Amino acid sequence: MPLTSSSDQPILQIDSVTKSFDGTIAVNDVTLDVVEGEFVTLLGPSGCGKSTLLRMLAGFETPTSGRILMRGRDMSRLPAYDRDIGLVFQNLALFPHLNVYDNVAFGLRARKRTEGLDSKVRDVLSLVGLDGFEKRRTGQISGGQRQRVALARSLVTSPDVLLLDEPLSALDLKLRRQLQVELKRIQRETGITFIFVTHDQEEALSMSDRIAVMQAGQVEQFSTAVETYHHPRTRFVAQFVGETNLLEGQVTAKSGGDVTLRVVGVDQPMTLPAPADLSANTGDTVAISIRPEHMRVGPSECPALTGTVVSHSFSGATVTYALDSAAGPMLAQTPFQTGQGHPFAPGHQVRLSWPIANVTVIPA
Amino acid sequence: MPRSLRISLLLLPSGLLMAVFVYGLIRLIGSSLIVDGTLDFTYYEAIFSRSDYVAMLGRTLRIAAMTTFFSLLLGFPTAYYVARYRGNRNILLLLIIFPWLVSIVVRSYGWVVILGPRGLINGVLTWTGVVERPLKLMYNDFGVILGLVHVLLPFMIIAILSVLMQIPRTLEEASMSLGGRPAHSFRTVLLPLAMPGVLTGITLVYLMATGAIVTPLLLGGLGDTMLGTEIFQEVMHFFDYPKAAALATVLLVTALAVVLPIQLLERWLSARLSDGGAL
Numbered sequence: 001m002p003l004t005s006s007s008d009q010p011i012l013q014i015d016s017v018t019k020s021f022d023g024t025i026a027v028n029d030v031t032l033d034v035v036e037g038e039f040v041t042l043l044g045p046s047g048c049g050k051s052t053l054l055r056m057l058a059g060f061e062t063p064t065s066g067r068i069l070m071r072g073r074d075m076s077r078l079p080a081y082d083r084d085i086g087l088v089f090q091n092l093a094l095f096p097h098l099n100v101y102d103n104v105a106f107g108l109r110a111r112k113r114t115e116g117l118d119s120k121v122r123d124v125l126s127l128v129g130l131d132g133f134e135k136r137r138t139g140q141i142s143g144g145q146r147q148r149v150a151l152a153r154s155l156v157t158s159p160d161v162l163l164l165d166e167p168l169s170a171l172d173l174k175l176r177r178q179l180q181v182e183l184k185r186i187q188r189e190t191g192i193t194f195i196f197v198t199h200d201q202e203e204a205l206s207m208s209d210r211i212a213v214m215q216a217g218q219v220e221q222f223s224t225a226v227e228t229y230h231h232p233r234t235r236f237v238a239q240f241v242g243e244t245n246l247l248e249g250q251v252t253a254k255s256g257g258d259v260t261l262r263v264v265g266v267d268q269p270m271t272l273p274a275p276a277d278l279s280a281n282t283g284d285t286v287a288i289s290i291r292p293e294h295m296r297v298g299p300s301e302c303p304a305l306t307g308t309v310v311s312h313s314f315s316g317a318t319v320t321y322a323l324d325s326a327a328g329p330m331l332a333q334t335p336f337q338t339g340q341g342h343p344f345a346p347g348h349q350v351r352l353s354w355p356i357a358n359v360t361v362i363p364a
Numbered sequence: 365m366p367r368s369l370r371i372s373l374l375l376l377p378s379g380l381l382m383a384v385f386v387y388g389l390i391r392l393i394g395s396s397l398i399v400d401g402t403l404d405f406t407y408y409e410a411i412f413s414r415s416d417y418v419a420m421l422g423r424t425l426r427i428a429a430m431t432t433f434f435s436l437l438l439g440f441p442t443a444y445y446v447a448r449y450r451g452n453r454n455i456l457l458l459l460i461i462f463p464w465l466v467s468i469v470v471r472s473y474g475w476v477v478i479l480g481p482r483g484l485i486n487g488v489l490t491w492t493g494v495v496e497r498p499l500k501l502m503y504n505d506f507g508v509i510l511g512l513v514h515v516l517l518p519f520m521i522i523a524i525l526s527v528l529m530q531i532p533r534t535l536e537e538a539s540m541s542l543g544g545r546p547a548h549s550f551r552t553v554l555l556p557l558a559m560p561g562v563l564t565g566i567t568l569v570y571l572m573a574t575g576a577i578v579t580p581l582l583l584g585g586l587g588d589t590m591l592g593t594e595i596f597q598e599v600m601h602f603f604d605y606p607k608a609a610a611l612a613t614v615l616l617v618t619a620l621a622v623v624l625p626i627q628l629l630e631r632w633l634s635a636r637l638s639d640g641g642a643l
Contacts, residue, residue, distance in 0.1 A: 058541055080540040087541040093534035097556045097636065106552070107542035157543065 011036040011193050012057070012161055017066035019052055026052040028217035029066070034161070039187050039194045043204040044214035045240070050197045053214075054163050057195065058087045070160060081110070086154030086162040086192075090169065092146055094138040100125070100149050101134035107157040124156045127186060144175050151183075155190060164196045168203070180207055201241045205229060213237045230291075231360050233275060238289040238362055245290045247327045248364070251282050259361060261286065265326025268303040272361050280363060287362045294358035295332035297321060297343075297350050304353040305330070309344045323352065396609035407610035417594075417611075424591040425618060427505060427580075428573035431512040435569045436562065438513065439520030443561075444554075446521070447528035460518050472511050472582040479507055479583070507583035508590070512573050519572065520565040527561025528554075556633075563630040567623050574619045591615050 010033040019027040027049040034040050042050040055061045057068060059080030068076045075083055086107075095103050104121045108114060125131060128148040138146060147167060154162055164183075168176045184207055187194045198204055204211050205225045212222040213236070221228060221237045232238035238246060249261035252269060259274040272288070280286045296302070307323035307330055314336065321344065323330045332352060344350055396407050411417045446456045463471060478484045479501040486498035501507060531554065539549035555562075580590040589597075591611060598608035 058537075060537055060540075080537070081543050081545050083541075085541065087538070089534050089538060091532065091534055093532065093538040095535060095538070095553060106539070106544070110539065110545075110548050110552075111543035153538075153542065 013069040015067045017063045020064050039209045041196045041204040041208040041211045048214040049217040084160045086159035088164040088167045090165045092150040100136050104152045124152045128152045161193045285364045289360045290354045292331040292333040296353045302353040304351045307352045309348045392609045431573040432570045434513045435520040443521045443524035468578050472579045503585040508580050511579040511583040516569045519568045523565035524561040560634045
């Protein structure tokens with residue numbers, strides 16, 4: 001298809017979409033713009049509405065209110081078969097009565113695009129690494145191969161957008177990692193916009209250009225993977241994406257774009273850049289998020305907290321300490337220096353500190 | 365005792381039943397073929413030389429085929445509706461099986477009340493003046509087919525339903541997301557996967573329709589009976605056992621001629637599908 005639009009023209013616009021089932025709201029006023037060629041992940045725990053949102057994009061559910069636009073055209077009420085959207089199902093839904101070749105050819109035949117069918121099918125099979133599997137039945141191949149067939153089947157029609165509904169969740173860890181890498185490669189090579197649904201935050205971080213973190217039917221944050229990890233905007237995002245230390249603080253002053261906070265147990269007040277949407281005033285409570293890998297264990301001039309080591313666990317390059325402090329339980333991950341052993345044993349009192357630049361203020 | 369032997373003991377009761385059944389069948393065929401100790405086709409020659417019997421055989425097969433056709437036409441959508449019903453499916457299943465609680469005689473006779481010359485339909489039609497004289501809605505093939513479809517439809521529905529329930533809805537959604545319109549999805553996904561159930565339903569309904577006795581007796585015309593009814597009368601009224609046996613054998617052979625190929629087809633399809641692995 002011709003790439004006439006400029007690169008940041010949204011290919012898909014989800015405009016205040018709400019979906020309720022018999023009064024229960026599954027998706028609540030979601031607005032997202034997806035740019036052509038992007039890899040977007042809908043991340044959230046089960047029941048957060050990500051699958052319902054995906055089913056609305058696919059055309060299996062109709063929004064209760066709001067619109068879904070594709071290249072500017074409203075397709076909210078278009079049936080699935082009139083949308084140019086592919087879908088890889090969680091259970092794959094391969095056709096058991098057809099062999100690999102016929103499964104992949106299905107979409108081209110259904111859309112009556114049989115010209116050059118054979119070469120298209122063979123090209124996409126080789127793209128997913130399944131040359132020579134044409135005549136195999138879907139019951140005679142491994143889980144990972146079935147995954148590839150499902151992907152090839154949805155890619156062969158070169159859809160504008162490919163939706164993937166937790167396609168890797170049934171696979172073991174090693175195979176999952178391998179397919180994550182391959183999915184990224186295939187997405188890059190085909191240039192197709194991917195919308196990937198998962199509850200696995202590591203998977204989301206490693207694959208996505210942008211992540212929409214969802215909870216209770218709403219998008220809590222929609223930002224790049226790096227932004228989502230380093231600048232979570234809500235308590236939920238901070239806790240769901242990666243491990244974090246959340247501390248409660250009281251606003252003592254507000255000037256320009258900065259807030260000054262006092263945190264229980266921390267010896268100095270902290271002055272931090274405030275997020276634009278922070279509505280807290282002097283005297284209000286806010287939270288701050290500090291990732292374990294930004295925690296320093298040992299003497300420091302930065303704002304610091306006294307903690308007692310509860311346990312430590314060694315994982316090759318790093319040591320992770322679990323600590324108790326006046327501000328609650330803390331996690332600190334420090335690089336491991338060879339030949340040092342564990343520097344701090346359980347029961348040891350240590351100073352915990354952090355560079356101000358790595359602290360994120362979150363509305364309480 | 366080896367395990368295989370112990371398990372095969374479980375087959376003993378059904379084995380006894382089968383033995384008696386096979387013995388009866390052999391005796392039946394034997395009594396139609398062997399007259400005074402020698403092989404004799406007299407009864408068969410007598411049947412096939414009488415044009416009314418040949419016509420009766422033709423009518424029996426035609427009515428059975430029509431009954432099967434209409435049962436399929438009504439049964440497939442019903443089974444599909446039940447299989448995809450989101451609410452309490454058991455209530456629907458109960459409604460389907462419900463007619464089985466009433467005897468075939470009562471159910472067939474119920475149609476007389478509705479279709480008869482002074483029945484419900486004709487009563488309304490003549491009273492409102494739509495027709496002057498009652499329509500002939502029964503004592504003909506129409507009445508028989510209607511009655512048989514009514515009696516046999518649950519078998520068709522259950523046979524198809526049991527297969528449709530095994531087909532995940534996501535397969536149809538997969539077809540739709542790949543651009544398959546409803547007709548295309550039906551033809552290329554649902555129907556091939558449902559075929560084993562459809563063939564089972566066809567077999568069941570066709571066999572029961574060819575052997576039907578009560579419904580044709582109550583709803584059919586006097587002049588044009590079906591083979592099952594004729595056999596019944598030969599036995600119960602004329603005590604002509606060899607002739608009844610010969611007619612029964614003809615019925616059996618014609619039924620098998622249709623059913624066996626269907627069974628082979630079903631076997632082949634099922635093997636192909638199970639070969640396809642998990643759905």
